[in-house]
Amino acid sequence: MGKAAAQTRNRISVAPMMDWTDRHCRYFHRLLSHHALLYTEMVTTGALLHGDVPRHLRFDAEEHPLALQLGGSEPTDLAACAKLGEAWGYDEININCGCPSERVQRGAFGACLMAEAPLVADCVKAMVDAVSVPVTVKHRIGIDRNESYAFVRDFVGTVAQAGCKTFIVHARNAWLQGLSPKENREIPPLRYELVYQLKKDFPALTVAINGGITTTEQVHAHLQHVDGVMVGREAYHNPWWLADWDATFFGAPPSALTREWVEEQMVEYMEREAIQHGTAWYPIARHMLGLRHGQPGARRWRQVWSDHRLKHLPAREVMLLAHAAASDAAPVAAWASASSADVLA
Known part of the structure; x- marks a missing residue:
C-alpha cells in the first residue's frame, strides 16, 4: 500500500477501546461511516495463541476497513498473531505501545514498551516479515515525567527503521505509576505540538494524532499538521457524529442516514x-x-x-x-x- 493510500485510510479512525470496540460496536459504527478506519479492542498474543481464536477474531465483512490491535512483546508471538490476523482478513495489524494500565504492564507490553525501542523494532520487523498488510504502532509521546521530545522522536526513528510506516500518537505521556487508565487520559497534559513535530521530522511517515479530540473543527485543525486523527470516547458516546465523517473528511455525498x-x-x-x-x-x-x-x-x-x-x-x-x-x-x-x-x- 502506497503512502497516499495509507494517509487516506488513516485520515479519521475510531480508537481501540477495551470493553467497548467489540465486533458489535464496530458493526454499529460502520453503519454510520463507510470510510473511517475501525480498530478492535486490544487482543493479547496469549489470548490468540492459547485461547479461542474465533471468539477474538471473528468480525462481520461489513466492518472493513478494520485493524487488529495486538498486545504483546515477544517478536515470535506477535508475528504468529499477525499472520492469524491477516488470515482472518484484517486490513492492518497494530501493536499497542500506549496502554498504561498496571495489568498491561504486568504482561510487559503497552506503554512500558516505549522504554525499549529496540525491542519494539524487533517486534515490528518480525510482524512486517510475516504479513503483507500494514503493521502500525500506537503509542504515547512519553512515559512518566520524561517530557523530552527527543524521547518520542528517537522511539519513532528506531521503530520506523524496522519497517513501520504509520504511527498513531496519543498526545499525552503515560504515567506508569500512580494514575488509573482513566486518569492517564485526563491528567497528563495534551501536547499536540510534539505530534506535529514528529510529522515535520519524519515527513515520509504517516502520522495520526489521538487524545482529547471531540469536534469536527478540532479534526480539521489537526489535519493541517498531521495525516490522520483518531477519535476515542467522543465517537462512542456521541456516535451520530460519525454520520458526517464520510462527507466531511472523505469527500462523499452528504449523508442521507436517519x-x-x-x-x-x-x-x-x-x-x-x-x-x-x-x-x-x-x-x-x-x-x-x-x-x-x-x-x-x-x-x-x-x-x-x-x-x-x-x-x-x-x-x-x-x-x-x-x-x-x-x-x-x-x-x-x-x-x-x-x-x-x-x-x-
Missing part, C-alpha cells in the same frame, strides 16, 4: 446474531445508547434499551417499546412493568 434507519439495521443485526451465534440483544444494544444523544426523548429511549427487565423480550419488541417511551410522558418504569402484549397492542 437514526431510525440505523436503529432498524441494528435490530436486524441483533436478530441475525441471535440465530447464528445465540447472542442476546442486550450486549449489542449497549453500544448504540448514544444514538439519540441530544434528541427529544433520548433519555427515555436509552432507558428502555438498557433496562435489564426487558431482556426476555425480542429486540424488535424492545425497539417498539423504546419508540413509545421516547414519545410518551409516562415514566419508563410503566413500560417495563407492563407486558409487551399490553404495550404493543
Whole structure:
C-alpha cells in the first residue's frame, strides 16, 4: 500500500477501546461511516495463541476497513498473531505501545514498551516479515515525567527503521505509576505540538494524532499538521457524529442516514446474531445508547434499551417499546412493568 493510500485510510479512525470496540460496536459504527478506519479492542498474543481464536477474531465483512490491535512483546508471538490476523482478513495489524494500565504492564507490553525501542523494532520487523498488510504502532509521546521530545522522536526513528510506516500518537505521556487508565487520559497534559513535530521530522511517515479530540473543527485543525486523527470516547458516546465523517473528511455525498434507519439495521443485526451465534440483544444494544444523544426523548429511549427487565423480550419488541417511551410522558418504569402484549397492542 502506497503512502497516499495509507494517509487516506488513516485520515479519521475510531480508537481501540477495551470493553467497548467489540465486533458489535464496530458493526454499529460502520453503519454510520463507510470510510473511517475501525480498530478492535486490544487482543493479547496469549489470548490468540492459547485461547479461542474465533471468539477474538471473528468480525462481520461489513466492518472493513478494520485493524487488529495486538498486545504483546515477544517478536515470535506477535508475528504468529499477525499472520492469524491477516488470515482472518484484517486490513492492518497494530501493536499497542500506549496502554498504561498496571495489568498491561504486568504482561510487559503497552506503554512500558516505549522504554525499549529496540525491542519494539524487533517486534515490528518480525510482524512486517510475516504479513503483507500494514503493521502500525500506537503509542504515547512519553512515559512518566520524561517530557523530552527527543524521547518520542528517537522511539519513532528506531521503530520506523524496522519497517513501520504509520504511527498513531496519543498526545499525552503515560504515567506508569500512580494514575488509573482513566486518569492517564485526563491528567497528563495534551501536547499536540510534539505530534506535529514528529510529522515535520519524519515527513515520509504517516502520522495520526489521538487524545482529547471531540469536534469536527478540532479534526480539521489537526489535519493541517498531521495525516490522520483518531477519535476515542467522543465517537462512542456521541456516535451520530460519525454520520458526517464520510462527507466531511472523505469527500462523499452528504449523508442521507436517519437514526431510525440505523436503529432498524441494528435490530436486524441483533436478530441475525441471535440465530447464528445465540447472542442476546442486550450486549449489542449497549453500544448504540448514544444514538439519540441530544434528541427529544433520548433519555427515555436509552432507558428502555438498557433496562435489564426487558431482556426476555425480542429486540424488535424492545425497539417498539423504546419508540413509545421516547414519545410518551409516562415514566419508563410503566413500560417495563407492563407486558409487551399490553404495550404493543
